[in-house]
Amino acid sequence: MIEPYAYDPDDSSHASLGRYNTTENEADIQVFRVPSLRNVAETPPYFHDGSVSTLEEVVTLMARHQLGREIPASDIDLIVAFLQSLSGSPHPTLMP
Ligand code: HEM
Secondary structure, eight states, X not given: OOOOOOOOTTOTTOGGGBTHHHHOOGGGTTBOOOXXXXXXXXXOSBXXXXXXXXXXXXXXXXXXXXXXXXXXXXHHHHHHHHHHTTOOOOOGGXXX
């Protein structure tokens, strides 16, 4: 079963309310932009609040919160290896 992401509704930053902060539409509570995974191994910490520092933990939480599954450590290692393969040189025309 998909497990909702735990958040503190009294957090003064309200960051975990997601898109709701902009729209004030209750359907947008905890709606977040799905980030690009390009170079993701180089860009910790992860999630909207920077609360997760390793890809292993991110993948564990994604499986739990987005797929409702607990996945074996061996699968997590393979997914992390895939995510690490997404690292490359910055696109020259996109550099500031
Ligand atoms: C095993 C499958 C998945 C993997 C390996 C995965 C991987 C990741 C990673 C590495 C991040 C962190 C990116 C960052 O912070 O820079 C992330 C964030 C996110 N993913 Fe996934 N993901 C998976 C499944 C899903 C699914 C099924 C959905 C939606 C239906 C989803 C939606 C999101 C969203 C909305 C975020 C941003 C969350 C936030 O900012 O708090 N993911 N994912």
